Amino acid sequence: MPLLLKKKTVLPGFGLTLGFSVVYLSLLVLIPLAVLVMKAMGLTWEQFWTTVTRPQVVASYKLSFGAALIAALLNVVFGLLVAWVLVRYRFPGRKIIDALVDLPFALPTAVAGIALTALYGPKGWIGQWLEPLGIKAVFTPLGVVIALTFISLPFVVRTVQPVLEDLGKEVEEAAASLGASRMAIFRRVIFPEIWPALLTGFALAFARAVGEYGSVVFISGNLPMKTQITPLLIMGQLEQFKYAEATAIAVVMLVASFVLLLAINLLQRWTTRRMAM
């Protein structure tokens, strides 16, 4: 390893930039995470295990990870569509729609939660039409999915958009002139190109959605075993001044998210390599 580091690179400033990156990442990410793990270590293994496996907590993992997964998948499909429309077509108001995509980033999440709850509630603009159909959007897991889909939309659009823009129309035209059907063009020409970006967008959207608190607590109703997300249970522990228990649940969330993101990363590498062949 030391040999590897000593090897001269062509680009100057490696030592300085790496040093800076490590310090920066340590201050912002690693040290806070270390404190988190240290706080959780105030518990014995048995206490840790009972805290993170209580029925309420397990039910919340299912909801938090399940709803985040659904939201990220929805955004892969519809986010791709939005990115496609914004890149491929020119129409009046395109710039405005393009700017709208970023709004979920800018909006304080509590505001988003309150607005969505008002909209999908039994008296809301959308909710009043769903109610007669027997669809309850607020205070159900569906509400959680709605909120998470909203806040994680920009990730897929913004990661796929630049790739689509770089994708020359000529390649498609060449494929078409060689007799490929539209479906085949999408499957064999476009899709392999945008697939890595799509996966990245999915991973970012998922990660963002799993940790979301502000907007969800308004629309979910927070019923134990039914619509409590994991971050709410962490708040519940803090409310009892149980810092160690709160961090224990947080550590489980963190590890699960990390494993999932790592898996997505590996999948991305593996598929890209396979498609390149």
Add this chain to the structure above:
Amino acid sequence: MRSPILILALGLLATAAAAADSVTLLNASYDPTREFYVEFNAAFAAKWKAEHGQELKVKQAHGGSGKQARAVIDGLPADIVTLALAYDIDAIAEKAKLLPADWQKRLPHNSSPYTSTIVFLVRKGNPKGIKDWDDLIKPGVSVITPNPKTSGGARWNYLAAWGYALRAHGNDEAKAKAFVSALYKNVAVLDSGARGATTTFVQRGIGDVLISWENEAFLAITEFGKDDVAIVAPSVSILAEPPVAVIDKVAAKRGTTAIAQAYLEYLYSEQGQELAAKHHFRPRLESVAEKHAADFPTIEMFTIDAVFGGWAKAQPTHFGDGGIFDQIYQP
């Protein structure tokens, strides 16, 4: 070379001189007291100026009661805390040792200069005919109350229901548990805080009845008008005692012990009590309470100490991990 130490010393002197005729206090409080303390702070500052010739500025921090307590534990330099429940100040004493464990004995009436209770808020004309706790467990009645795991106010609501059930069923714990379980079966949404629950009920139009702080219910009526919602007083409820305390170590460090103490004592004075009553907190002072008796509904009240043996016992039994609140939601 001019000594930097000299400059520093001069600077310190200047600060000390400034401190002599102006002083600040930080009062960390919970959500529904916002309007009350704005007026109270102005009154106290005027009094302090008249008596001591010193300019006083009271800064306020509001938030969920538990959140405020955690902020003080983590180092928020509050000279005074005025929170929703003694449990939160107990936590400051226990975790950060910023004040003695017996802080609640230092001021009269369990260090609670004003009280409140838990009442119901119903829709115009009370269409579901809600009069007392028993009506809340009837099928088809939708109840709104915040989540006791995340809200201090919600814990008072829960304990009020439990205390009523104990009384109605001859102190039978099992029957009280069944009653509270039935009540929470009717709860459609458990907001994370008391303000959120009020919004859900009044503005979202969800639910038939909101279980609420009395002062918050009065505030909702002044805010949204008598035409939309009305207060229903149950036959029995809990005496909610929001306590106050000087954070000894912070005040000692900032040299504000005397003024912080005077601030809290002023809460017990006639003027302080009048202001509390004006903002729908029940005054403790006999003379002021009598004067405002007509402003508050007559409710028979029990204390948390008498029925539950205090917060130290009630909290883990009912709201801890695997406690009764957890049990009533387990299949």
